[in-house]
Amino acid sequence: AQSVTQPDIHITVSEGASLELRCNYSYGATPYLFWYVQSPGQGLQLLLKYFSGDTLVQGIKGFEAEFKRSQSSFNLRKPSVHWSDAAEYFCAVATTSGTYKYIFGTGTRLKVLA
Amino acid sequence: DTGVSQDPRHKITKRGQNVTFRCDPISEHNRLYWYRQTLGQGPEFLTYFQNEAQLEKSRLLSDRFSAERPKGSFSTLEIQRTEQGDSAMYLCASSSGTNTYEQYFGPGTRLTVT
Numbered sequence: 680a681q682s683v684t685q686p687d688i689h690i691t692v693s694e695g696a697s698l699e700l701r702c703n704y705s706y707g708a709t710p711y712l713f714w715y716v717q718s719p720g721q722g723l724q725l726l727l728k729y730f731s732g733d734t735l736v737q738g739i740k741g742f743e744a745e746f747k748r749s750q751s752s753f754n755l756r757k758p759s760v761h762w763s764d765a766a767e768y769f770c771a772v773a774t775t776s777g778t779y780k781y782i783f784g785t786g787t788r789l790k791v792l793a
Numbered sequence: 794d795t796g797v798s799q800d801p802r803h804k805i806t807k808r809g810q811n812v813t814f815r816c817d818p819i820s821e822h823n824r825l826y827w828y829r830q831t832l833g834q835g836p837e838f839l840t841y842f843q844n845e846a847q848l849e850k851s852r853l854l855s856d857r858f859s860a861e862r863p864k865g866s867f868s869t870l871e872i873q874r875t876e877q878g879d880s881a882m883y884l885c886a887s888s889s890g891t892n893t894y895e896q897y898f899g900p901g902t903r904l905t906v907t
Contacts (some may be wrong), residue, residue: 683835710896722884722900730894769835773894778849780826781896783835789855
């Protein structure tokens with residue numbers, strides 16, 4: 680069965696430090712992968728997506744993610760974190776048959792220290 | 794294009810009452826999804842419409858839940874005899890037939906059952 684694992688429930692970084700949020704997926708075919716950010720009480724904002732092609736994907740707000748098929752991973756990175764990046768981050772994979780529904784990970788809550 | 798809208802944004806109800814939420818997708822998007830997000834979890838798929846046809850329902854969707862999309866445009870999600878366990882954020886998303894993998898999410902309806 681398809682699944683998405685985000686191993687880190689909470690991550691704390693200092694402002695200006697680099698960030699990497701981990702995402703592992705389980706899917707047989709070429710996955711369609713997404714990273715979303717959610718501020719408290721808000722909906723989901725798309726940061727970036729991977730469908731095919733270049734395995735390093737650039738997104739909004741200075742985020743990037745790298746697709747590694749051999750490791751079944753799609754980790755999110757940012758070279759320098761800003762206090763406004765504090766939020767919850769979700770990785771998701773789209774099913775590729777039938778409904779194309781998303782399967783989400785459980786999320787990683789990011790705290791940024793001033 | 795005004796994005797996906799949901800109404801109401803917040804709903805507080807007493808246990809046992811019925812509630813109904815509305816989702817207006819991006820115009821001409823023929824695919825519509827409902828997800829539920831409980832505290833500390835990622836969104837989970839509830840149901841999917843293609844035009845007016847409800848093509849998939851999750852096992853999460855008990856018989857107290859019903860969803861409709863009568864004219865293939867807006868959708869409603871009704872919960873009958875609400876229970877405290879129904880407290881969650883209910884998210885709606887839509888996608889087009891030409892870009893089926895990319896879903897656009899609404900701001901969500903936060904339901905609190907007291």
